[in-house]
Amino acid sequence: MVTVEYDSVKKAYGETIAIEDIDLTVDDGEFAILLGPSGCGKTTTLRCLAGLTDPTSGTITLDGHDVTDIHPKNRNIAMVFQNFALYPHMSVRENIGYPLKVADVSAEERQQRVEEVAEMLEIPELLDRDIANLSGGQQQRVALGRAIIRRPAVFLMDEPLANLDAKLKVSMRSRIKVLQREMDITTLYVTHDQEEAMSLGDKLIIMDQGNIQQIGSPDTVYHQPANQFVAGFIGSPSMNFIEVSRDGERITAQNAPDAFDVSLSTDVADRYRDHDEFTLGVRPQYFTVHTSEAANAIEATVEVTEPQGDEQIIEVEIGEQPISLTLVAPSTVDANRGETVWLTLEDELVHGFDNTTGDRIGEADSVARTGQATSTTGSQT
């Protein structure tokens, strides 16, 4: 049970920078998720903590003790690998008990703790099987068992669910969450799957290009993205970005000023008082689709519809040099390819991003917006 701290950690392989400057604190018992696209440095960040990769500079501390140059075996951490890394020449029992065997724990105690862990993971019947004869889900549980048996100070997981099929993923996900809560172990978990990250983590650490883009709760990163990258990365389908010009309360799309011309409410427009041009970010859910003409609406042509059950994803185009937008609408909306629809904005819920820095504009309004956004998504799902 410890607090993990990264202080200006950098890792470079020659000219290639894997992580540039990581400052991060994970509190005691917290479930932190490192989330980002492939190659963003999330696994390197995790491996630096495990001791499997030596940082080029910076320090990592566990409860104030500098562990940067300490061998992995002396860090009291456990790790679950993407490919499970089970020892193929040992049985399930030997695999789970192996960390205790290396630590010279007596055979009886080892036996007893292996049984306990197996019970916890509901695999007691597998204990005497060979690793080669296990399915993916079973191997995954054995890997978890081997990690928790030592009751480590920190628990590391590197995409542990990536090799499982969708259904198994969901059930293993909840199992991991329950396990982490019960054992109350500080956990760092790497994934590129935002759904997994949102459902598991207390704290999300969004990374891109070797740097942390935002740290926050799942709600915060969804509703108050720090910048355009986070806004586009979190949420499915992705947020729509439109470069707009502002004139008072009216905003027009730069590529299609005639088609995209809407008035914002006064307080929303006031957020962007210092920006005449910015990038507007609208989640697909925050457009309302009308099949007849509406006031203050954008006229659009339907390109594709993808039914999803109770809702549908609609791709539309607006303007002469078409701007493509993705919308999510209830499946009751009758929109077909080639037809015209009218879109209104839930302007309280849109974001504006600075064209040069990519940062979100209008920090001050975030609280009011989050309150409303949460209730809106709540009623939709």
Add this chain to the structure above:
Amino acid sequence: MTTKQDTSADVAPYTEPSGFQEIHERLTDLGVTKVAVYAALGVFLVWSLFPVYWMVTATLKTRDTLLSFPPQWIPLDAQFGNYAQLFAQRPEFVTFITNSVIVTVVTTIIATTVGAMAAYAFVSFDYPYNLDFHLPFYILSTRFMPPIVTIIPLFVIFRGVGLVNTLRGLILVYTMFNIPFAVWMMKGFFEEVPESLVESAMIDGHTHLGAFFKIVLPLVKPGLIASAIFTTIITWNELLFAVILAQSAKAITVPVGLASFVTKFSVQWINMSVAATIALVPVLLFAFIARQQLVRGFSMGAVGK
């Protein structure tokens, strides 16, 4: 381990049928019957094993029956006394066998150990200038030239440092010749062991060396055994270097001893056959015992990436 397995139904991995069935089906399609296949295999078997049979039966014949025509296919009057006669006439042959055993065992142990450790280093560490990629090739390239080229310089050097006519000298030469093969053989096996296993072992409490001995070596056991068999066979049978570098009885090995039955005036066929048959036994025994370990190692379960 089995990252590419189909987990959609979460069932144990599917095992491919062995290739034999496919070969069998294809032969059947071509109209080749079982009888024809076995006949062909039988001819091949006789072709391979007849010289060995002839050598072993020769040990039980007299000089007359051995060279008689038509040949005596089966020794009717077995002369077991031939074995006693060899050691009576050539008592130093016991020393030759002892020398061979010492040289072979020591060479095999050193070459396999050094080869395995070198191969592991090349596979798991990064060296500057991409040396982990280039060096194994340079090591293998030491075997490109015909061995005879090195004999004269080696002899001169060995005479200078007092290694001629010593077992140490032979062991040194054989180790040098076997390590490149051991490195290349073991390299392939180590490459099959996922890096995450070593990392996992280190997190579980091992040092890197501990992980190598406890986790990696057991997994590459088939490779170790294969390269040990290979080294043993090469060393046990080596004649060229032994004949030049070991000329006194204290360092002569079995192959040189065998060659000594061919003299200017006669060829001692019976003694030579007896000695060769005795020389065959240790390698054969070792190969048989090791082979069982080999099969057990391979069937232990796939080491996937």
